[in-house]
Amino acid sequence: MGRGRILLFTLTILLSLSNHAQIVERDFAVSLSGDLNYLKSFQLRAELKLARSTDFCRGFTIPSLKGKWSCERVGGGEAKCKGAFTCAMIKKGFSRKSETIRLSRAIKNLGLPKKKFSMIVSKRPFKNIDRYKLAKEVEEQRKKAILDNQQKAIEKKRQEQALLQKQIKLRANRLKNEMVELDEFSQLEQELDEATQRNKTDASIADSRIETVEQLEAEAMAADEREMSASQRDVLDTNSSDEDSDELAQLEVSDESSSNEPQSRESRWTFLSFGAGMFSISDEEENSVTTFGIMWSPLWKLTRNWDIKGNLSWHPFSAVVETGEEAESFNIIEIGAQLEWRVFEEGLYLSLGYGIQNWGSSVGGSFSALSIGGGYYFEKKKDRLIDYLFVKQVSVSNETSNVELVGGLGFIF
Incomplete structure (x- = not known):
């Protein structure tokens, strides 16, 4: 018995050690x-x-x-x-x-x-x-999650396909309705063509009837003419020839009378052209006077863009004529002409002129005057009266070399 127990104990230890080794x-x-x-x-x-x-x-x-x-x-x-x-x-x-x-x-x-x-x-x-969460359970959960995701993807794809089929069905119905409308439109066009054809047929029938009536009338007139006597036809021919000759004579007389009438010609002259303006006069001695003046400016139109305008103007003036004397007031009368170039037929124009000024002072005298300026012709009268505006500079060849700046309004009647 003692040996058996020892052997059993030894086997138990060895088995335990084997299990430990495996662990x-x-x-x-x-x-x-x-x-x-x-x-x-x-x-x-x-x-x-x-x-x-x-x-x-x-x-x-x-x-x-x-x-x-x-x-x-x-x-x-x-x-x-x-x-x-x-x-x-x-x-x-x-x-x-x-x-x-x-x-x-x-x-x-x-x-x-x-x-x-x-x-x-x-x-x-x-x-x-x-x-504990075992790796096997985790793997199963992972596989389950993958299957769930796949199932969701399949369901999503199924929903997308259903939506696509629904859209295709809606488009098919819409196209079907459009085809029905197109068929109705084609039927209307066909009916319209048939109605047009019927109208053409009716019109051709009416035209043929009119032609038939006209033909019958022509035949009746021809028959009437054949029944007329030769004498009657001669009388008619004589009367008609006399009437034709009278009409021809009248036409010749009227042509001669019309050829003898003089051709009317538009006048190029405009005599009733006047102006008024302000004069600012200065000289080399730094004297300055402001006054007013009026003018008569007859116009002769050369071409559409070139004019010649006369100038007969009057304006009062006050100046020292003789050294040491007091200032003297007198009148200045200018006679001259200026050439105008219209940039457009109506509107802006430029001018260059020459004239003679006659001073009515106690000393008197005449001086040449050279002018340069411009203006603007209105297409329609301003305030029912004003036809154009003008401004110019006049250089006078007197002893003090007067310079006149003139600006004013023009009136054409």
Whole structure:
């Protein structure tokens, strides 16, 4: 009996060691995901959770991280980390208690608040299966999500096809209605063509009837003429020839009388042309006088754009005629002519003129006067009276070289 117990105990130990060896050899992976700013806290909390748990490593082994965590960003401020774990043998300084104390202190030293994170273990636990998300379940959920997405895509495509079929049906109905309207329009055109053809037929029948009536009338007149006697025809011929000769004589007389009438010709002269304006007169001695004047300006039209205008003007003047004497007031009469060029037939014109001024002072005298200026002819009378405006500068060849600036209005009757 003693040997049997020893043998049984030995077999039990060997079997336990074999199971431990199998457990040690089985590695597993852990993945976690959460806020990017709390990854270190999540990693330590995952290691602490595995160190406290006996669901994955049994007997004289506890979960131990192989190497380092591998992390990557997944968007939305989150990251995903993967770590390889193995069931390592307990030894001095490495036990569940020592790992729990070490990891708890490390988490406390971080000073970060606890936040939720997801943790997935690829190894099936020995117990408490409901506490963990297994990789197989995650894969099934992923496949289910893919199937759901595919189903949604199929449903969306089916809805798009239904909408497209509805649009095609609406377009087909609209085209059908348009074809019906086109058929009705074609029928109306056909009826209109038929009505037009009937009108043409009726018109041709009416024309043929009119031609028949005219033909009958012509035949009746011809028969009447044949029945007339020769004497009557002679009388008619004689009377008609006399009447024709009288009419011809009258026409010849009227032609001769009309040829002897003189042809009317439009007059190129305009005698009733007058003007009035203001005169500003200055000389070399810086004397200045402002006065007024009137003028008679008969017009002779050469062409459409060239005119010759006469000038007979009068204006009073006051000046010192002899040195040392007081100023004397007298009249100035100017006789001359100017050539006008109309830029347009109506409107702006430019002028160049020459004349003789006769001074009625106590000393008297006649002086030549050269003028240059312009003006504007109105197409219609302004205020029912004014026909044109004018302005010109007159240089007088007297001793003080008077210069006259003249501006005024013109009136044609």
